Amino acid sequence: MSEPLLIELSKPGRKAYCFPALDLPRGFEEALPELPSSLLRQKKARLPEVSELDVVRHFTHLSSMTFGVDNGCYPLGSCTMKYNPKISEQLAQMSEFTMIHPLQDASTVQGCLSVMYNLLEDLSSITGMSWGTLQPCAGAHGEYTGLKMIRSYFLKKGEIQRTKVLVPVSAHGTNPASAALNGFDIVTVASNREGLVDLEDLKSKLDDSVAAFMLTNPNTLGLFEKDILTISSMVHEAGGLLYYDGANLNAIMGNARPGDMGFDVLHLNLHKTFATPHGGGGPGSGPVMVKELLRPFLPKPDIILTESGYSYGWDSLDSIGKVSMFWGNFLVMVKAYVYILRMGTEGLRAASAHAVLNANYVLNKLKGTFPIPYGNTCMHEFVVSCQELKDTYGISAQDLAKGLIDRGYHPPTMYFPSLVHEALMFEPTESESVETLDAFADTLIDIVQQAKNDPDWIHGCPWTTPVGRLDEARAVKEPDLHY
Numbered sequence: 001m002s003e004p005l006l007i008e009l010s011k012p013g014r015k016a017y018c019f020p021a022l023d024l025p026r027g028f029e030e031a032l033p034e035l036p037s038s039l040l041r042q043k044k045a046r047l048p049e050v051s052e053l054d055v056v057r058h059f060t061h062l063s064s065m066t067f068g069v070d071n072g073c074y075p076l077g078s079c080t081m082k083y084n085p086k087i088s089e090q091l092a093q094m095s096e097f098t099m100i101h102p103l104q105d106a107s108t109v110q111g112c113l114s115v116m117y118n119l120l121e122d123l124s125s126i127t128g129m130s131w132g133t134l135q136p137c138a139g140a141h142g143e144y145t146g147l148k149m150i151r152s153y154f155l156k157k158g159e160i161q162r163t164k165v166l167v168p169v170s171a172h173g174t175n176p177a178s179a180a181l182n183g184f185d186i187v188t189v190a191s192n193r194e195g196l197v198d199l200e201d202l203k204s205k206l207d208d209s210v211a212a213f214m215l216t217n218p219n220t221l222g223l224f225e226k227d228i229l230t231i232s233s234m235v236h237e238a239g240g241l242l243y244y245d246g247a248n249l250n251a252i253m254g255n256a257r258p259g260d261m262g263f264d265v266l267h268l269n270l271h272k273t274f275a276t277p278h279g280g281g282g283p284g285s286g287p288v289m290v291k292e293l294l295r296p297f298l299p300k301p302d303i304i305l306t307e308s309g310y311s312y313g314w315d316s317l318d319s320i321g322k323v324s325m326f327w328g329n330f331l332v333m334v335k336a337y338v339y340i341l342r343m344g345t346e347g348l349r350a351a352s353a354h355a356v357l358n359a360n361y362v363l364n365k366l367k368g369t370f371p372i373p374y375g376n377t378c379m380h381e382f383v384v385s386c387q388e389l390k391d392t393y394g395i396s397a398q399d400l401a402k403g404l405i406d407r408g409y410h411p412p413t414m415y416f417p418s419l420v421h422e423a424l425m426f427e428p429t430e431s432e433s434v435e436t437l438d439a440f441a442d443t444l445i446d447i448v449q450q451a452k453n454d455p456d457w458i459h460g461c462p463w464t465t466p467v468g469r470l471d472e473a474r475a476v477k478e479p480d481l482h483y
């Protein structure tokens with residue numbers, strides 16, 4: 001059922017507000033300077049006149065028309081929407097964190113600076129890196145920042161011929177985009193039959209024109225790049241740097257560290273791995289962590305700890321400068337810090353282990369229904385192909401994703417990574433119970449069966465949403481946002 005706009009619910013005279021008693025002397029407005037008539041409103045503002053109950057029901061209904069991880073299972077691969085403990089939200093709402101100003105003197109925000117400093121320390125030890133910056137506000141923003149530092153590093157070394165960034169064919173789209181934004185040329189590295197980096201192809205592309213190889217591990221097929229130490233040596237021997245896209249850290253955190261794998265710089269998605277919902281446009285946080293060789297290039301200001309407390313550090317002529325207006329999305333950092341403290345080393349390790357276990361559980365349940373082109377086992381996510389279903393029955397990946405909506409599940413990621421045809425990528429996350437995983441897999445298998453018997457039904461899904469199946473290309477290119 002659709003919901004009218006507040007203005008459509010409006011009836012003259014209804015109101016939902018109740019002003020507090022006037023605490024200024026009567027007639028105080030006469031003492032105010034007169035506003036120029038050009039600034040005065042000519043007509044009364046057309047505002048909705050609605051009762052409190054109208055407002056409450058309106059927004060409650062709107063909230064029930066959307067789908068979030070608090071409503072049900074959200075197996076969206078790569079863009080992970082996992083359950084995040086409410087205590088992180090509660091603590092991030094404390095007025096000590098919310099009622100501050102980014103321009104306040106450091107001496108008046110020591111507690112907040114300590115959260116940021118301690119978070120950087122924790123992230124350094126979780127990733128095996130030296131230090132980092134919390135300024136970037138998204139994963140892609142982190143990539144941009146990391147690559148900018150790589151660029152400055154080579155400029156400073158005088159190796160200006162290093163103009164290329166290598167990315168595997170399975171890379172997330174933001175990787176080549178961030179490299180291109182930094183003026184690098186993008187070179188794609190092939191995957192082998194196992195879905196891992198093809199070492200021969202990598203070798204053929206490594207020379208003194210390469211600045212960096214960007215890699216996520218596990219990769220976007222949910223497979224661990226088991227040759228990572230060889231890859232690291234190859235890249236470093238060619239004089240390049242290794243960039244870790246840490247958006248998939250939730251598969252390995254507490255068990256393996258990108259720093260130990262040989263990565264020189266990485267970004268993390270705090271809004272994914274560390275207790276802030278991902279998606280919906282943010283707010284996010286994409287800290288960048290570096291090894292010692294890139295530390296001078298980190299954005300400034302940094303947070304430093306001296307005998308007199310925490311303060312902002314500006315020194316370093318090599319810094320790439322600021323990448324955020326202020327310090328980044330501070331409340332997301334608070335949530336991440338609470339999460340890390342609450343989980344502890346063992347808790348983080350267990351979260352990764354459960355994420356991997358849950359993904360493999362669902363993978364095994366779906367094996368008889370879908371071909372899994374790469375990998376018999378997976379890390380935290382896996383990718384199936386609907387190509388056979390499409391060829392034989394006309395059922396596409398998109399059809400199945402829409403069918404899941406009608407059964408109360410958020411769709412998985414579709415058509416990514418592009419090396420799998422008619423791809424559906426699932427990431428059940430660590431927090432779902434075995435009952436939910438069973439119900440999800442059984443529902444999907446049931447949808448496939450029903451779709452084979454009744455193709456018209458699946459092509460029309462979703463049937464239960466306020467708007468039915470949209471032309472997705474038109475919905476993006478010609479959004480109808482007009483009232």
Ligand SMILES: Cc1ncc(COP(=O)(O)O)c(C=O)c1O
Pocket residue numbers: 078079080138139140141172174175216220245247248269284286
């Ligand atoms: C593998 C990978 N890299 C990079 C990103 C980009 O992160 P963001 O959406 O925060 O920009 C994502 C998004 O989830 C991702 O899955």
